Amino acid sequence: MLNTLARMIRTGILTEPWPAAVTVPSAVEALQQDLWKILGRALSIRHVDAGSCNGCELEIHALNNPYYNLEGAGIKFVASPRHADLLLVTGPVSANMEEALRRTYDAIPDPKLVIAVGDCGTCGGIFGTSYATRGSVANVIPVSHTIAGCPPTPAAILGGILQAATVRVGA
Amino acid sequence: MNFDSFEQPTISIPSNIPCFHASLGTVEWQRAMDELKEIGATFLTLWGSDDRYPDDCDRDRCFSIHAAFLLPEGALVLSHKIDAIANPTYPSLVRAFPAAARLERATHDLLGIASTAPDQRPWHRHDAWPANHYPLRHDNLEPRTTNLKPTPYPFVQVEGDGVHEIAVGPVHAGIIEPGHFRFSVVGEKVIRLEERLGYTHRGIAKHFESATQADGHRIAARVSGDSTVAFAWAYCAALEAITATACPTRATYLRALALEHERLANHLGDLGALGNDAGFAFGLTQFSRLKEDLLRANVETFGARYLFDTIIPGGVAADLSQPAYAHLVYLYRMLDHEATGLRTIYDNHGGLQDRFREAGHLSRDLALQLGAIGLAARASGIAHDLRADHPWAPYDTVATEVVTETSGDVAARVQVRFREIFESLRLCRALLAELSHTSVDATPIKVDLPAARSGRLGIGMIEGWRGPVLIALETGPNGQIRRCHAHDPSWQNWPLLEYAILGNIVPDFPLINKSFNLSYSGQDG
Numbered sequence: 001m002l003n004t005l006a007r008m009i010r011t012g013i014l015t016e017p018w019p020a021a022v023t024v025p026s027a028v029e030a031l032q033q034d035l036w037k038i039l040g041r042a043l044s045i046r047h048v049d050a051g052s053c054n055g056c057e058l059e060i061h062a063l064n065n066p067y068y069n070l071e072g073a074g075i076k077f078v079a080s081p082r083h084a085d086l087l088l089v090t091g092p093v094s095a096n097m098e099e100a101l102r103r104t105y106d107a108i109p110d111p112k113l114v115i116a117v118g119d120c121g122t123c124g125g126i127f128g129t130s131y132a133t134r135g136s137v138a139n140v141i142p143v144s145h146t147i148a149g150c151p152p153t154p155a156a157i158l159g160g161i162l163q164a165a166t167v168r169v170g171a
Numbered sequence: 172m173n174f175d176s177f178e179q180p181t182i183s184i185p186s187n188i189p190c191f192h193a194s195l196g197t198v199e200w201q202r203a204m205d206e207l208k209e210i211g212a213t214f215l216t217l218w219g220s221d222d223r224y225p226d227d228c229d230r231d232r233c234f235s236i237h238a239a240f241l242l243p244e245g246a247l248v249l250s251h252k253i254d255a256i257a258n259p260t261y262p263s264l265v266r267a268f269p270a271a272a273r274l275e276r277a278t279h280d281l282l283g284i285a286s287t288a289p290d291q292r293p294w295h296r297h298d299a300w301p302a303n304h305y306p307l308r309h310d311n312l313e314p315r316t317t318n319l320k321p322t323p324y325p326f327v328q329v330e331g332d333g334v335h336e337i338a339v340g341p342v343h344a345g346i347i348e349p350g351h352f353r354f355s356v357v358g359e360k361v362i363r364l365e366e367r368l369g370y371t372h373r374g375i376a377k378h379f380e381s382a383t384q385a386d387g388h389r390i391a392a393r394v395s396g397d398s399t400v401a402f403a404w405a406y407c408a409a410l411e412a413i414t415a416t417a418c419p420t421r422a423t424y425l426r427a428l429a430l431e432h433e434r435l436a437n438h439l440g441d442l443g444a445l446g447n448d449a450g451f452a453f454g455l456t457q458f459s460r461l462k463e464d465l466l467r468a469n470v471e472t473f474g475a476r477y478l479f480d481t482i483i484p485g486g487v488a489a490d491l492s493q494p495a496y497a498h499l500v501y502l503y504r505m506l507d508h509e510a511t512g513l514r515t516i517y518d519n520h521g522g523l524q525d526r527f528r529e530a531g532h533l534s535r536d537l538a539l540q541l542g543a544i545g546l547a548a549r550a551s552g553i554a555h556d557l558r559a560d561h562p563w564a565p566y567d568t569v570a571t572e573v574v575t576e577t578s579g580d581v582a583a584r585v586q587v588r589f590r591e592i593f594e595s596l597r598l599c600r601a602l603l604a605e606l607s608h609t610s611v612d613a614t615p616i617k618v619d620l621p622a623a624r625s626g627r628l629g630i631g632m633i634e635g636w637r638g639p640v641l642i643a644l645e646t647g648p649n650g651q652i653r654r655c656h657a658h659d660p661s662w663q664n665w666p667l668l669e670y671a672i673l674g675n676i677v678p679d680f681p682l683i684n685k686s687f688n689l690s691y692s693g694q695d696g
Contacts, residue, residue: 003512091371151479
């Protein structure tokens with residue numbers, strides 16, 4: 001136990017400043033306040049893998065590590081689409097996931113945001129349209145923002161989410 | 172390599188490890204499976220090809236089924252021709268090698284050639300394209316109907332007092348790939364689990380057919396993102412073997428360094444997630460931080476966090492920068508120190524060990540019977556690692572220790588990961604030392620590949636972090652790819668989970684699942 005506590009103290013707080021999309025020092029606090037005003041709670045994200053190679057998932061996972069600390073900004077991943085404000089979709093939308101993606105989208109209460117993450121989700125990437133893939137998320141459900149990259153870095157994903165949230169909150 | 176059941180001797184085919192090939196008739200094919208089972212061969216993969224080329228006189232205008240096995244002498248690829256009649260059929264491998272079952276079903280979905288196995292349910296095809304559309308047949312056009320009404324998938328039903336089903340997926344409650352799990356439970360206890368996968372099927376094999384040999388590695392790199400280095404290297408190894416190209420020595424060291432970094436990143440991530448799934452969030456925080464440190468070092472050394480397209484045919488895309496050496500030496504020392512400390516904490520944490528031990532137990536006998544492979548097999552006492560068994564360059568210069576555990580439970584899979592981290596760090600130091608001996612400017616890191624002759628089959632096999640990754644590449648005319656089959660070890664290991672979960676409680680499933688951490692996309696193709 002002492003060993004564990006000592007390590008926690010030694011590690012300290014590693015969370016870094018936010019990426020360029022929100023450079024104003026008080027932007028995170030302002031965003032948190034806006035989120036609170038509009039939603040009365042944290043911004044909730046549901047993720048759906050619609051045929052990704054799992055590269056994008058690895059980078060989305062990284063958002064929860066202590067360096068990026070997504071939850072520190074009042075943004076969290078939730079287990080049900082019913083609890084979500086924002087849908088994060090990866091992959092070129094495999095034909096086998098098309099129906100599940102539509103149903104997840106429909107299950108999210110309005111108003112909702114959809115972000116397509118990665119080159120596949122944005123434009124089909126290396127897979128494009130075929131018997132097995134629909135080519136991009138926008139071909140299946142309405143998309144509000146895209147984050148390109150193969151895979152995009154956590155900073156890029158974080159920037160994209162914050163931008164989408166800020167626009168939404170500001171609108 | 173000689174076998175009693177073969178009429179012809181095997182011939183050597185291009186590969187980065189010793190590899191042999193034989194074409195067998197129906198009776199020989201069946202006898203060969205029994206003989207291979209008898210001598211304890213490991214089943215590697217199965218794929219089919221459409222060889223009905225009307226303009227190609229060296230083809231027999233038939234379908235072919237190919238199976239690959241691993242033996243102490245090397246890999247063995249067997250091919251069997253199937254007449255292009257109305258319902259082409261071949262003798263199933265399932266009786267000897269149960270791990271072939273899903274591959275046989277998938278082969279039918281893609282090519283319309285059926286095995287004689289009793290289970291003929293579709294695997295890759297979820298009614299998103301018509302049943303009579305076989306994507307890998309050359310005379311099949313793209314399907315017109317795409318909005319077919321899905322038919323229910325006939326899961327095996329468990330009946331009895333108090334038995335009920337829990338359906339999970341394809342969309343899971345977390346940042347996870349999609350797949351469906353059907354649990355039959357009594358109270359909390361799982362008495363049967365049936366997996367249904369294929370949700371991320373992207374038609375990888377079809378995409379390879381429209382790619383050139385020079386850019387096929389980009390598709391291979393995206394079969395399973397967490398194993399991008401292993402797949403890209405396997406593809407390049409196959410192509411380089413076919414064209415008899417020697418990858419520059421310096422490039423082989425860089426490739427191995429990239430492969431070990433991939434192993435480290437995944438093992439670090441998994442150890443954190445395993446701690447978290449057992450209610451020890453501290454583990455996730457600590458390990459995800461170490462993983463992030465490694466990924467950031469990748470940016471400095473290879474120019475990217477995840478090493479997509481770092482390995483290219485003939486070599487690697489970029490060399491290490493000079494400051495990278497000192498940085499990596501520091502990184503390896505830090506990771507070694509931190510992982511040692513965290514291992515002590517994990518080992519001495521009563522609550523954590525209580526969850527890890529005896530959970531998801533897979534005995535050595537069952538693992539052998541089911542054809543377990545890679546990390547999961549090593550945790551059940553099966554000592555196979557390509558880096559040690561059939562070392563290819565540069566692993567022939569740095570001896571790799573095969574890490575095994577015997578208890579076959581979650582704790583064993585945790586220990587294998589810890590010990591492989593230390594072994595991997597040792598290899599990284601040795602590789603880095605070799606790299607620092609040769610000057611960056613004086614040594615090439617890439618050579619040009621000569622054109623490959625059409626109709627040549629080559630095998631690339633690389634021990635990825637999850638297990639051996641295999642690419643079977645057949646060249647076409649004018650630098651095209653005739654057929655490329657990418658195999659992820661998850662194919663063999665997904666069925667293990669169905670057995671490992673038996674008798675455990677439902678809340679332990681995420682932990683047991685994570686201890687295998689199999690790829691959905693790698694298996695779905």
